[in-house]
Amino acid sequence: DTEVTQTPKHLVMGMTNKKSLKCEQHMGHRAMYWYKQKAKKPPELMFVYSYEKLSINESVPSRFSPECPNSSLLNLHLHALQPEDSALYLCASSQEEGLGGYTFGSGTRLTVV
Amino acid sequence: AQTVTQSQPEMSVQEAETVTLSCTYDTSESNYYLFWYKQPPSRQMILVIRQEAYKQQNATENRFSVNFQKAAKSFSLKISDSQLGDTAMYFCAFTPPRNSGGSNYKLTFGKGTLLTVNP
Numbered sequence: 339d340t341e342v343t344q345t346p347k348h349l350v351m352g353m354t355n356k357k358s359l360k361c362e363q364h365m366g367h368r369a370m371y372w373y374k375q376k377a378k379k380p381p382e383l384m385f386v387y388s389y390e391k392l393s394i395n396e397s398v399p400s401r402f403s404p405e406c407p408n409s410s411l412l413n414l415h416l417h418a419l420q421p422e423d424s425a426l427y428l429c430a431s432s433q434e435e436g437l438g439g440y441t442f443g444s445g446t447r448l449t450v451v
Numbered sequence: 452a453q454t455v456t457q458s459q460p461e462m463s464v465q466e467a468e469t470v471t472l473s474c475t476y477d478t479s480e481s482n483y484y485l486f487w488y489k490q491p492p493s494r495q496m497i498l499v500i501r502q503e504a505y506k507q508q509n510a511t512e513n514r515f516s517v518n519f520q521k522a523a524k525s526f527s528l529k530i531s532d533s534q535l536g537d538t539a540m541y542f543c544a545f546t547p548p549r550n551s552g553g554s555n556y557k558l559t560f561g562k563g564t565l566l567t568v569n570p
Contacts, residue, residue: 378540378563378565379562379563380542380560380561380562380563381496381560383557383558386557394557426494428496430496436546436547436548436557439484439486439498439501440486440498440558441498442488442495442496442497443495444493444494444495445494445495447494
């Protein structure tokens with residue numbers, strides 16, 4: 339298995355909703371990442387988990403809450419989002435943090451209404 | 452801080468022809484990794500090719516090859532025999548090696564080049 343699987347592929351949520359994005363990989367990678375990507379822009383790093391511990395938080399607002407329950411799974415919990423949070427959310431993994439060759443998922447297209 | 456510059460926001464090429472996408476970067480590191488990623492309309496970021504800075508030989512992957520000029524800090528991507536399926540946004544990216552210390556080994560992306568392959 340050489341994939342990163344993200345669910346759901348599309349999500350529409352209201353500003354008062356609570357939802358979660360899920361990311362899974364079975365490549366034995368020990369680093370996992372959340373990126374946010376706006377249309378026609380490069381991905382922007384949000385969070386890095388290394389060996390299931392939060393390694394980097396790029397000053398992301400607290401309405402985004404990451405969680406790494408085990409080495410294969412990464413979640414992003416969403417609460418009280420704003421319309422400007424609408425974007426493509428990409429998950430990625432790598433053998434270890436900073437060890438090149440990131441594998442990306444197909445992303446979750448999030449729309450906040 | 453590392454920066455990656457892609458000076459061509461958009462490019463187009465005829466099917467079966469060759470096209471070169473440019474990328475320059477700035478870093479004080481002596482060793483690092485460089486990547487080209489492709490993002491088609493399907494949204495998935497796909498690794499096209501990877502280059503390790505300490506390797507002199509330019510990386511190649513089927514129709515994709517790079518021209519890595521370390522002194523000039525240039526890392527261009529050549530696509531030969533362009534195919535319609537090559538239509539995508541292409542991102543150049545950089546990361547220093549893990550042992551460079553601190554938390555500066557993040558993947559830094561350029562702004563991307565939108566490539567359209569015309570029939």
